[in-house]
Amino acid sequence: MKIKSLVIASALAGGLFCSASALTTVAPGKIANFEAPAPESVVSPTRLPASSNGSIVTLSMTIDESGRPHNIKVVSRGDQDLAPRLVSAVSQWKFKPALRNGVPVSIKVVLPLQLIEG
Numbered sequence: 026m027k028i029k030s031l032v033i034a035s036a037l038a039g040g041l042f043c044s045a046s047a048l049t050t051v052a053p054g055k056i057a058n059f060e061a062p063a064p065e066s067v068v069s070p071t072r073l074p075a076s077s078n079g080s081i082v083t084l085s086m087t088i089d090e091s092g093r094p095h096n097i098k099v100v101s102r103g104d105q106d107l108a109p110r111l112v113s114a115v116s117q118w119k120f121k122p123a124l125r126n127g128v129p130v131s132i133k134v135v136l137p138l139q140l141i142e143g
Contacts, residue, residue: 058126059123059124059125060124061123061134062120062123062132063121064119064120064121065119068118070110070113073140075142077107078141078142079139081137082099082107082140083099083136083138084138085097085100085134085135086098086115086133087132087133088123088131088132088134089131090131092119092120092122094120097115100135101137
């Protein structure tokens, strides 16, 4: 069995965590004229082992003002063989950028992903 899909478990359900600084973490949604980034275009990783089905992998990254992810890192422990494939796939994603007072801003995020067979 091959895992073909990547469920954005928390991101689509509203669990994309953002940090305006290293000291401030906010939940998604609108807080004080802030709107969290949201995935618009998702690329699934390829050739993942069947043993990774159901795994949850947490990534950290910066999403820039144009909605492109940068500095993508796997922050959860687990199968390190998955890291390059996940980073490669997520680097191709496109996000609706975070907005502060209606202006796109660069922001650090933590994104938990659940790998599922599709």
